Amino acid sequence: MSQTAxxxxxxxxxxxxxxxxxxxxxxxxxxxAFIIGMVICFAVWNPIFNFLTQPLCHxxxxxxxxxxxxxxxxxxxxxxxxxxxxxxxxxLVLSFPYISYQMWRFVAPGLYKSxxxxxxxxxxxxxxxFFLGATFAFYVVTPMAFDFFLGFQQPGSVLNGGAEATGVxxxxxxxxxxxYLSLTIKFIVAFGLCFQLPVLLxxxxxxxxxxxxxxxxxxxYAVVAILVLAALVTPPDVITQVILFTVVYGxxxxxxxLVRRVERKREAQLRAxxxxxxxxxxxxxxxxxxxxxxxxx
Numbered sequence: 001m002s003q004t005a006x007x008x009x010x011x012x013x014x015x016x017x018x019x020x021x022x023x024x025x026x027x028x029x030x031x032x033a034f035i036i037g038m039v040i041c042f043a044v045w046n047p048i049f050n051f052l053t054q055p056l057c058h059x060x061x062x063x064x065x066x067x068x069x070x071x072x073x074x075x076x077x078x079x080x081x082x083x084x085x086x087x088x089x090x091x092l093v094l095s096f097p098y099i100s101y102q103m104w105r106f107v108a109p110g111l112y113k114s115x116x117x118x119x120x121x122x123x124x125x126x127x128x129x130f131f132l133g134a135t136f137a138f139y140v141v142t143p144m145a146f147d148f149f150l151g152f153q154q155p156g157s158v159l160n161g162g163a164e165a166t167g168v169x170x171x172x173x174x175x176x177x178x179x180y181l182s183l184t185i186k187f188i189v190a191f192g193l194c195f196q197l198p199v200l201l202x203x204x205x206x207x208x209x210x211x212x213x214x215x216x217x218x219x220x221y222a223v224v225a226i227l228v229l230a231a232l233v234t235p236p237d238v239i240t241q242v243i244l245f246t247v248v249y250g251x252x253x254x255x256x257x258l259v260r261r262v263e264r265k266r267e268a269q270l271r272a273x274x275x276x277x278x279x280x281x282x283x284x285x286x287x288x289x290x291x292x293x294x295x296x297x
Contacts, residue, residue, distance in 0.1 A: 026102040033095040033102075041090030045083040048090060049177075052184050055138065056175075059146040071177040078178045085181055096127060122203050126196060133195030134188045136247070142187050145240045187240075190233040194248045198255045205259030212260035215252075222252055 041048060057069040073079050104123060154171045204210045215222075230244040 022106060026106045030095070030099040030102050033098040034091050036091075037094035038087045038091030040094065042083060042087040045086045045090075048086050049082065049181070052086075052181065055142040055184070056146050056180065059143055059150055060173075062147065063150055065150075071175045071180050074176045074178070078176070082177050082181055085178070085185070089185055100127065122199055125199050129195040129199055130192040133191040133193070136195075137187045137191035138184075141191065141240060141243055142184060144243070145187070148239050186233070191244070191247070194229075194233075194244065195251065197248065197251045198258055201252075201255035202258040202262060205262045210259060212256050212263055215256045215259060219252075223249065226252065 053069065053071070056071075060069045100123060104120075107119075150173060152171065153173055201210060201215065205212070226245055226248045229248065230241040233244070
């Protein structure tokens with residue numbers, strides 16, 4: 001191998017090493033921020049747990065169960081794992097803005113100015129939509145779901161008839177703290193992720209991977225997929241599944257409108273650049289460009 005070829009290899013390897021070093025630095029910063037967020041949430045896990053149990057306490061109060069709405073520990077170590085679960089979720093929430101910033105700092109140098117302007121709104125919209133979905137789940141969905149589940153309780157009674165006592169066995173809620181926290185987090189994460197649908201589809205539309213007509217054409221398949229999703233990520237009760245289906249399908253329709261808006265902007269830009277042919281048979285927004293576009297190029 002000649003000296004020139006060796007120099008070319010060394011020159012090409014240097015940027016890769018620099019990128020890996022930069023990635024390592026960003027990952028270390030993100031992990032440290034996550035650990036700091038975990039420690040903070042572990043120190044105040046009791047108030048966070050009290051906040052997360054509000055939907056259950058409100059649902060029980062609405063049914064006239066004004067006593068203690070506390071949960072029990074089935075296993076000796078369950079309280080510790082409840083605190084750890086809260087710390088993990090809270091640490092991720094607290095550190096997510098900083099982690100997103102580190103991701104942006106790593107990706108931004110490789111983007112053109114126009115690409116930065118197109119990508120940055122989606123980076124801001126993603127955590128906002130997740131927070132919106134989590135808020136909707138916590139304040140709307142979980143109270144309704146917990147009220148539905150609590151409806152299967154029944155009061156017990158004893159009737160002294162004859163020589164032996166007969167009666168009705170009572171069914172009372174005595175929930176596990178870890179099971180309740182797992183269910184609540186599942187609601188929050190599921191709705192938060194489902195609210196990412198408009199962001200994801202709009203970004204794909206901007207990249208030309210999907211189109212409004214294509215999304216509209218597969219609407220019936222999307223309905224089936226959303227039904228399956230609602231059945232998988234929610235508990236087996238009809239109310240929660242119907243709510244999730246309604247919300248996600250509404251977001252799907254909103255995504256079609258947003259993708260169509262992106263296509264109109266792209267079409268206007270093509271017209272301004274002289275690449276759009278009014279008489280062309282092909283749509284300039286598809287993967288197969290029209291003849292007028294080819295001539296313009």
